[in-house]
Amino acid sequence: xxxxxxxxxxxxxxxxxxxxxxIDEIHPVDxxxxxxxxxxxxxxxxxxxxxxYIAQLVDHADDDEKYDLLSLFSQNRKQHIxxxxxxxxxxxxxxxxxxxxxxxxxxxxxxDDANEVNELLAYDPTSAGGIMAKEFIxxxxxxxxxxxxxxxRDMAPASETPxxxxxxxxxxxxxxVVRLRDIIVSTPETPIxxxxxxxxxxIPVDMDQxxxxxxxxxxxxxxxxxxxxxxxMLGIVTVDDVMEVIRDEYTEDMFRLAxxxxxxxxxxxxxxxxxxxxxxxxxxxxxxxxxxxxxxxxEATIVKIVALATFMPIVAGMGGNAGTQTLTMIIRGIAxxxxxxxxxxxxxxxxxxxxxxxGLCLGIVVGFLGYYWVGxxxxxxVIGTAMFLNLVIATISGYFVPVLLKKFKIDPALxxxxxxxxxxxxxxxxxxxGLATLTINYLV
Amino acid sequence: xxxxxxxxxxxxxxxxxxxxxxIDEIHPVDxxxxxxxxxxxxxxxxxxxxxxYIAQLVDHADDDEKYDLLSLFSQNRKQHIxxxxxxxxxxxxxxxxxxxxxxxxxxxxxxDDANEVNELLAYDPTSAGGIMAKEFIxxxxxxxxxxxxxxxRDMAPASETPxxxxxxxxxxxxxxVVRLRDIIVSTPETPIxxxxxxxxxxIPVDMDQxxxxxxxxxxxxxxxxxxxxxxxMLGIVTVDDVMEVIRDEYTEDMFRLAxxxxxxxxxxxxxxxxxxxxxxxxxxxxxxxxxxxxxxxxEATIVKIVALATFMPIVAGMGGNAGTQTLTMIIRGIAxxxxxxxxxxxxxxxxxxxxxxxGLCLGIVVGFLGYYWVGxxxxxxVIGTAMFLNLVIATISGYFVPVLLKKFKIDPALxxxxxxxxxxxxxxxxxxxGLATLTINYLV
Numbered sequence: 001x002x003x004x005x006x007x008x009x010x011x012x013x014x015x016x017x018x019x020x021x022x023i024d025e026i027h028p029v030d031x032x033x034x035x036x037x038x039x040x041x042x043x044x045x046x047x048x049x050x051x052x053y054i055a056q057l058v059d060h061a062d063d064d065e066k067y068d069l070l071s072l073f074s075q076n077r078k079q080h081i082x083x084x085x086x087x088x089x090x091x092x093x094x095x096x097x098x099x100x101x102x103x104x105x106x107x108x109x110x111x112d113d114a115n116e117v118n119e120l121l122a123y124d125p126t127s128a129g130g131i132m133a134k135e136f137i138x139x140x141x142x143x144x145x146x147x148x149x150x151x152x153r154d155m156a157p158a159s160e161t162p163x164x165x166x167x168x169x170x171x172x173x174x175x176x177v178v179r180l181r182d183i184i185v186s187t188p189e190t191p192i193x194x195x196x197x198x199x200x201x202x203i204p205v206d207m208d209q210x211x212x213x214x215x216x217x218x219x220x221x222x223x224x225x226x227x228x229x230x231x232x233m234l235g236i237v238t239v240d241d242v243m244e245v246i247r248d249e250y251t252e253d254m255f256r257l258a259x260x261x262x263x264x265x266x267x268x269x270x271x272x273x274x275x276x277x278x279x280x281x282x283x284x285x286x287x288x289x290x291x292x293x294x295x296x297x298x299e300a301t302i303v304k305i306v307a308l309a310t311f312m313p314i315v316a317g318m319g320g321n322a323g324t325q326t327l328t329m330i331i332r333g334i335a336x337x338x339x340x341x342x343x344x345x346x347x348x349x350x351x352x353x354x355x356x357x358x359g360l361c362l363g364i365v366v367g368f369l370g371y372y373w374v375g376x377x378x379x380x381x382v383i384g385t386a387m388f389l390n391l392v393i394a395t396i397s398g399y400f401v402p403v404l405l406k407k408f409k410i411d412p413a414l415x416x417x418x419x420x421x422x423x424x425x426x427x428x429x430x431x432x433x434g435l436a437t438l439t440i441n442y443l444v
Numbered sequence: 445x446x447x448x449x450x451x452x453x454x455x456x457x458x459x460x461x462x463x464x465x466x467i468d469e470i471h472p473v474d475x476x477x478x479x480x481x482x483x484x485x486x487x488x489x490x491x492x493x494x495x496x497y498i499a500q501l502v503d504h505a506d507d508d509e510k511y512d513l514l515s516l517f518s519q520n521r522k523q524h525i526x527x528x529x530x531x532x533x534x535x536x537x538x539x540x541x542x543x544x545x546x547x548x549x550x551x552x553x554x555x556d557d558a559n560e561v562n563e564l565l566a567y568d569p570t571s572a573g574g575i576m577a578k579e580f581i582x583x584x585x586x587x588x589x590x591x592x593x594x595x596x597r598d599m600a601p602a603s604e605t606p607x608x609x610x611x612x613x614x615x616x617x618x619x620x621v622v623r624l625r626d627i628i629v630s631t632p633e634t635p636i637x638x639x640x641x642x643x644x645x646x647i648p649v650d651m652d653q654x655x656x657x658x659x660x661x662x663x664x665x666x667x668x669x670x671x672x673x674x675x676x677m678l679g680i681v682t683v684d685d686v687m688e689v690i691r692d693e694y695t696e697d698m699f700r701l702a703x704x705x706x707x708x709x710x711x712x713x714x715x716x717x718x719x720x721x722x723x724x725x726x727x728x729x730x731x732x733x734x735x736x737x738x739x740x741x742x743e744a745t746i747v748k749i750v751a752l753a754t755f756m757p758i759v760a761g762m763g764g765n766a767g768t769q770t771l772t773m774i775i776r777g778i779a780x781x782x783x784x785x786x787x788x789x790x791x792x793x794x795x796x797x798x799x800x801x802x803g804l805c806l807g808i809v810v811g812f813l814g815y816y817w818v819g820x821x822x823x824x825x826v827i828g829t830a831m832f833l834n835l836v837i838a839t840i841s842g843y844f845v846p847v848l849l850k851k852f853k854i855d856p857a858l859x860x861x862x863x864x865x866x867x868x869x870x871x872x873x874x875x876x877x878g879l880a881t882l883t884i885n886y887l888v
Contacts, residue, residue, distance in 0.1 A: 027663055152628050163666070181607075183628060184597075184628060185597045197469065199469040239683050240664030243661055243664070244661075246691070250694040251776060254701075255776070258769055266773055266776070266782050267782065270801070274801055278801075278806075285810070289758065289813070292757050295757060302753050303750045308753075310743065313736050317731070318728065321728045325702055325704050328699060329708070329710055332710070338709075350714055353714050357722075365729065366729070425757060
């Protein structure tokens with residue numbers, strides 16, 4: 001069932017028992033969409049659903065809607081729903097609400113769950129610990145296949161990984177992993193040790209989530225175990241959590257490059273959009289004023305040769321574009337871990353070479369353009385040389401600005417564009433108008 | 445084993461049998477890195493490895509290195525390695541080589557494999573059919589759990605999904621899916637029908653890969669079945685393939701916005717970088733010339749009030765920035781499917797409102813700035829009004845340019861930035877210098 005009206009009609013017309021039997025066939029994401037698009041009172045619809053399904057709905061809801069959804073229910077029902085949520089889902093929910101509501105929810109948990117949630121809350125939310133779940137299937141290394149199957153039968157089906165079983169020793173140190181598939185095809189007496197994969201790749205609990213995402217992309221795993229310094233297994237990260245991280249990081253990079261707050265939503269309110277964009281425009285205004293001030297130094301020259309004003313947009317535009325090309329390349333290289341300590345000199349050299357070659361090509365084209373437009377060879381030489389210098393500076397600043405920001409632990413995507421454009425605008429105008437001032441006698 | 449030197453030493457010092465027993469503990473990705481970083485002759489190292497492991501190495505290698513790796517081996521060994529590759533891996537390899545080599549490889553396959561590969565090659569490489577694999581575990585709906593376990597035991601371990609078993613009827617129409625976990629915890633006599641999930645979400649074979657990625661992100665699945673119009677199951681797409689799609693699409697969007705070819709690599713050659721960037725800079729030069737031509741219309745005015753030249757960078761800069769903000773928002777909204785037919789009018793209204801408000805704020809700030817800088821109220825009014833109009837036009841063109849490109853089936857990320865900047869530059873200068881020309885008697 002994927003169609004919105006179908007879903008709502010189904011819930012309205014059936015008994016709770018009928019719903020219970022069929023609800024597994026409606027994906028929570030589709031249910032949420034149907035509920036949002038429906039005029040029905042949400043509580044009337046939701047009341048008929050089982051607790052674990054509502055817990056899934058809360059998990060799949062947007063962060064700012066999770067608590068609203070939960071708040072529809074009575075205190076007692078709320079507690080039952082929360083009990084069905086896995087630790088990382090609960091932590092996501094708690095991260096989206098005020099501290100009073102948070103404390104109330106933690107107090108309502110049983111001791112074990114409260115301990116797990118408090119442990120997860122203690123990790124940096126952007127680290128492996130912050131995105132991992134505590135629900136994984138762990139068995140002891142001395143078990144057999146048969147004992148493992150019995151154990152799986154007894155377990156609640158809440159585990160996040162239905163495809164791997166983790167093998168721990170008595171101190172909870174991770175020894176290996178067993179695929180469900182190997183359990184199925186092995187004889188019952190087989191010791192787990194014989195079918196477990198040792199030496200598996202693990203994630204340290206304090207690893208940054210972006211790095212975690214890179215590891216998932218590199219190896220193509222479905223889930224990975226998270227361990228502490230002693231090798232004790234603390235939780236698992238699954239690929240669906242990682243996909244969220246990747247999407248968020250990409251959006252953040254793109255938005256920051258364009259001067260947008262990463263929290264801004266296309267369907268968000270106008271006031272939030274203004275708050276996201278106006279401050280950035282004001283920062284850019286300051287840099288534009290810097291460029292304007294550079295131009296104003298040469299007003300006396302411009303009065304004499306007004307064609308300089310005509311060519312100003314070409315100087316500024318081309319420098320900005322070339323700088324943005326290098327900048328985007330470098331930011332992407334940093335994000336994907338492709339710009340390393342070993343290759344950084346080579347990449348700088350390459351960018352400078354690109355600046356020299358592109359600068360030469362464009363310098364010649366624009367030089368001829370200037371010569372024909374104004375009818376003066378020296379004017380062509382001035383604009384051509386300025387274009388050449390500006391393109392070289394564009395690639396150099398396109399390289400150094402993000403690298404230096406990264407060194408000072410500032411996200412390169414955040415402020416790089418504004419710095420690079422400032423450099424190319426200010427120096428571009430300075431070279432162009434400065435050269436014109438030096439050669440003014442040959443221009444008029 | 446993750447360390448490069450450790451891996452190479454291990455291979456060099458051990459017998460083929462010892463290597464065979466331990467090779468599963470070295471991830472192919474790590475092996476490839478070790479091989480690239482090593483001075484050893486690659487063939488000496490690779491010869492000792494089993495065929496299926498070399499097949500994995502070929503699969504994990506970059507597209508342009510796959511065939512080189514394979515070509516190290518004799519014709520006979522090559523054939524054995526290819527036989528170990530899954531259909532989608534083989535199709536990736538074939539997509540990276542010339543048609544003569546391609547035909548030779550297809551001719552060397554047995555009839556079944558050749559049919560599968562030819563089927564996959566017939567699909568658009570950017571569609572679900574182009575990224576799916578033919579290797580999935582399919583059982584008949586009348587089987588029991590016990591029969592399924594026997595079947596799994598007999599199967600070659602090449603399947604791409606070790607976590608789902610697909611249930612088909614006699615016409616290969618997909619009826620449902622069974623989780624391995626449910627197979628383990630059910631009694632042997634249980635009919636598969638009792639534990640299978642029906643009404644599952646499927647992917648049509650001609651769906652675009654970007655849409656496939658959105659569905660994976662939305663639902664968080666590990667693998668999804670691909671079907672044709674009749675419901676016949678054709679293959680599966682797994683989440684690791686989708687992660688590649690997502691990364692490539694994101695890189696493409698970012699690169700195209702910045703005027704870079706999506707194939708350009710940070711560590712690629714200078715000549716490739718020039719080929720990627722110079723054409724784009726030349727396109728931008730044309731639009732910069734358009735802006736310059738607009739300015740040249742007003743040279744007579746600029747000669748009289750040279751402060752106009754000083755304020756030109758502010759007009760162009762702010763319009764470009766505001767346009768890029770809207771543009772990025774809209775491109776992201778299109779990519780994530782958040783800009784729909786239903787909400788597009790509302791979003792346009794919102795963007796216009798943002799343009800009006802930001803334009804008003806910046807118009808006032810820049811207006812006062814102009815007034816103080818030049819010491820003329822009318823100059824302040826002219827630059828303030830021009831700024832206001834430019835910001836409104838920036839948001840409107842930031843909305844319409846990507847939406848129209850999308851309508852004409854051109855990737856909005858590809859050309860939007862250049863169009864939007866052209867509009868804001870040309871109209872920005874036109875309003876600013878035009879207003880100044882109209883009010884020239886009050887300005888001097």
